[in-house]
Amino acid sequence: MAEDGVLICGAGPVGLTLAIELRRFGVPVRIIDKAAARTDRSKAVVIWCRSLELFARAGLADSLVAAGNKVPHGSILDGAETIAQLDFAELETLYPFALVIPQTETERILEEHLVTLGVSVERQTEMTAFTTSDTGVSATLRAADGAERQVAAASLVGCDGAHSTVRHALGFNFEGSTQMSDWLLADLMLAGPIGEDRILIYWHADGILAIFPMGAGRFRIVADLGPAQQEGPRADPTLAEVVALVAERGPQGITGSNPIWLTCFRINERKVEHYGQGRVFLAGDAAHVHSPAGGQGMNTGMQDAFNLAWKLALVHAGGAGPKLLDSYSIERSAVGDLVLSNATRLTDMALLRNPLAQAVRNSVVHFVLGLSQVRRKAERQLGELDITYAKSPLSVSVVPPPDDLPDAGERLPVPVAGLGARALFTVLGNAGEPAALAAEYPHLVDADTGDDPPGEGLWIVRPDGYVGLVAAPGDLPSAQDYLEAVGRGRRLVEW
Ligand SMILES: Cc1cc2nc3c(=O)[nH]c(=O)nc-3n(C[C@H](O)[C@H](O)[C@H](O)COP(=O)(O)OP(=O)(O)OC[C@H]3O[C@@H](n4cnc5c(N)ncnc54)[C@H](O)[C@@H]3O)c2cc1C
Known part of the structure; x- marks a missing residue:
């Protein structure tokens, strides 16, 4: 790797995603991992709609979908009684389902895709300092035999998991x-009256x-076993206990x-406040861990990578x-703050033990998720389709968008050919x-992706599919101002 490239420490799902994105944008990459081989532990089993949309730009969504199980429905139950149903099938995305796929497959x-881009993970290579x-x-990289060497890079990204060096x-x-509560995880084969679409x-x-x-x-089973009875981890369950x-x-x-x-x-449940300092960045579990x-x-970590990659590439170029x-x-x-608080809320609801509180929870959730608008919001939130960067310095609304069309910071819901290539x-x-x-900003604007706007107006869309600028039709000065600011690193708004 050239000294102007990016060194990625950690080849879990987040490091691999980042390496793929950077390579397809033409940035030299070195990716290392201290482990001798990929993990055989499938912690994460769901890839959500928004992650698949982002993988589609790299031509990877189809391979992932082919290797997983498309699950369009979800149910919350109390015994045989249904408390609430979720239906991802009607979400406005090309991937209206939870893709259930072992992390090992992901x-x-x-x-394998990274190899086709000319990059192999350097295994048994630990970054120590x-x-x-x-x-x-x-x-400083240390090989399995203890030999150390120095490597140079323009930037370093720590995708090295919860115990990040x-x-x-x-x-x-x-x-x-x-x-201090124990949870059970089981991956096994189940047989009997149970479907595979929910x-x-x-x-x-x-x-x-x-x-x-x-x-x-x-199937993957996750269950809470109640307050921890001991300091250390609980013994692994047996198959009979799981059944x-x-x-x-x-x-x-x-x-x-x-x-x-x-x-x-x-x-x-932990998170850093800042995801980087100078030329060093953190992504994935290195920056945030929370309830499953x-x-x-994993989806949040992958989307950290999607967000960082195009920015590093633009600066590199x-x-x-x-x-x-x-x-x-x-x-x-x-x-990350939002994901953590939502996961905590869901976990707290699941951990309620007081029978009265459980009854109230079940009634409230039954009522609230019975309202179609609330249910759709919950489905969009799970699918990560409602992530918005509205408060980002990169999001500028000169005029409000026409009804139902995306505002600055929001995801462009309609696919645009070539966007993010x-x-x-x-x-x-x-x-x-x-x-x-x-023509005026060839280093910033793709000449091949210009298209009709989704409505009356002028939009500038980022390579990750989020709207940067919304302006009135023909408002070239606002667009020029936006691109000048990004290009020169001038502050768009104070931050
Ligand atoms: C029980 C459970 C269920 C989960 N289910 C889901 C789910 O359904 N959906 C979801 O989105 N997420 C889920 N998650 C979370 C998900 O597994 C993690 O968020 C994801 O694995 C994080 O990926 P990562 O690449 O950031 O880190 P990791 O997967 O931890 O990878 C880090 C890599 O860095 C390497 N490394 C570490 N230190 C160094 C070093 N100094 N030098 C070189 N290499 C180093 C490690 O060897 C490792 O390969 C679940 C987690 C748990 C515990």
Whole structure:
């Protein structure tokens, strides 16, 4: 890798996503991992709609979908009684489902794709330390035999998980706590009267039991086992214990076999305040960990990577000043805060033990999710379709958008051919603005993606599909001002 490239520490799902994005944008990449091989533990099993939309730009969504189970429905139940239903099938996206897929498969597909882009993960390579200067980063890498070497890069991204070396070296606090309750995780084959097109969440009086169908008879089970009775981790459950728990809290007449992974875990809820410092950035579990409720952790980390990649690429290509990179932490830390608070809320609801509180919870959720607008909001939130960067310095509304059309910071809901193929902005306007701005700002505006706007107006859309600018039709000065600001690193608004 050239010294002007990006060093990625950690080849989990987040590091692999970042490497793919940077490579397809033409940025030199080195990706290292201290482990000898990919993990065989499938912690995350759901990829949500928005992540798939973003993977589609890299041509990867179809391979992921082909390897997973498309689950369009979800139910919250109390025994045989349905408390609420979720239906992802009507979400306005090309991927209206939860894709249930083992993390091992996700990582396999990502790593194999990365190889086709000319990059292999350097395994058994641990980063032990780094120093930074005005011009770059120098990292110490240790091989399996203990030999150390120095490598240089323009930037370093710590995608090295919850125990991040990069975060420790930055001296960042990982604020939060570990919940003292035990959870069970089981990957196994189930047989009996259970479908594969629905995520089942049982709110049993003794605790929650969630069942995710991975396809071909394989299921993921997560259940809360109540307050921890001991300091250290609880012993792994047996297959018989898992099957008994399913019978007690969930569907009847189910048999289990072929356990792939049976374990217990505790929930950590922690997050850094800033996602980077100078030329060093954090993404994924290195920056935030939380309850698996809602299945957002890996997705949030991957979307950190999607957000950071185009900014690093634009700066690397000289199209934008380094100030653009400040927006990464601002945007993603705000999303991280929201994801953490939502996951905590869902977990707290699931952990209620008082029978009266449980009855109130069930009635309220039944009523509230019975309202179609609230239900749709919950479905969009789970699918991560409602993430917005409205408060970002990169989001500028000169005029309010016409009804139902996206405002600055929001995701453009309609696919635009070629958008995000390069780390360049797309201009949508029908008064000749796309061609005019592409000619004036070739390092910032993609000449091949200009298209009709979704309505009356002028939009500048970022490579990750979020709207940067909304202006009146033909308002070239506002568009020029926006692009000048991004290009020169001038502040768009104070931050
Ligand atoms: C029980 C459970 C269920 C979950 N379910 C879901 C779900 O359904 N959906 C979802 O979105 N998320 C889920 N998550 C969260 C998800 O698993 C994580 O968010 C995700 O794995 C984080 O990916 P990552 O790449 O940031 O980190 P990791 O997967 O932890 O990868 C970090 C990599 O960095 C390497 N590394 C570490 N230190 C160094 C170093 N110094 N030098 C070199 N390499 C290093 C490690 O070897 C590792 O390969 C779940 C988590 C748990 C615990």
